[in-house]
Amino acid sequence: MNESVTRPSVGFIGLGIMGGAMAGRLAAAGFPLHVYNRTRSKAEPLLAAGAKWHDSPATLAAASDIVLTIVGTPADVRGLYLGEEGLIANARPSSTLVDMTTSSPSLARELAALGSQRDLHVLDAPVSGGDIGAREGRLSIMVGGSPEGFARIEPVLRCLGANIVLQGGPGAGQHTKLCNQIVIASTMLGVCEGLTYARNAGLDVRTVLSSIGGGAAGGFLLNNLGPRIANEDFAPGFFVEHFVKDMRIATEEALDIGCELPGLELAFRLYQQLADGGNSRDGTQALFKLYQP
Structure with a gap:
């Protein structure tokens, strides 16, 4: 059959x-x-x-x-x-x-x-x-x-x-996804700041990734988007504009349930700045651009 x-x-x-x-x-x-x-x-x-x-x-x-x-x-x-x-x-x-x-x-x-x-x-x-x-x-x-x-x-x-x-x-899946996006928001700040520090310290970013990607800092964002950042590849796997939308929903829901989430608030502000600067259709790793002179 x-x-x-x-x-x-x-x-x-x-x-x-x-x-x-x-x-x-x-x-x-x-x-x-x-x-x-x-x-x-x-x-x-x-x-x-x-x-x-x-x-x-x-x-x-x-x-x-x-x-x-x-x-x-x-x-x-x-x-x-x-x-x-x-x-x-x-x-x-x-x-x-x-x-x-x-x-x-x-x-x-x-x-x-x-x-x-x-x-x-x-x-x-x-x-x-x-x-x-x-x-x-x-x-x-x-x-x-x-x-x-x-x-x-x-x-x-x-x-x-x-x-x-x-x-x-109903709604539990969406709440869980917002937890996911809240974690990603602050983690992306850490990835971009760590790699900015590496570059400004005169290190080779790819070589740094080969070390820290296998340690406690390793994770999906660092190990998958870190190499894209090192190659200045900001093509979207997930659009900045969609991430901004997700963080807006998360911010509203956090307010509604009485959560104070300063990491989310900072990431939301920076990603909104990135989108307003003409980068809304870039991938989320494009946040690295804000850290460059």
């Missing part, structure tokens, strides 16, 4: 740096794939691999058992899911919708509640791991929603990630 016959049809919306790689992995795994993106040209490699194009999210939702979305901002998510042409109004009965955008926990809870009124499972499942993790299927996926909904989507998520955890009910 053809294995793909027994697999759920999957709709995928949002084919940027992350989404395009993630959808490509699903196509390669044999899931019947339906795609929509505001810019159709980004879907061409997937269409060549057998995916079906849809002219609207509504028709994609009607054709899919599971819909995955990864778009830009909470406003984009709201516009995609709600309204007469939105995913919730047009999804198949008993289907599952999964938003993988880093978005607002309160919006995730709202969408889950509205979806349940139509017998839909709506989960939040933001990801971490950047472009490398997306291409290699090694993303960390933080899920919020019902255990039943999680069981339905876990086989699909296994194609995309190596660390998949149900964190709790």
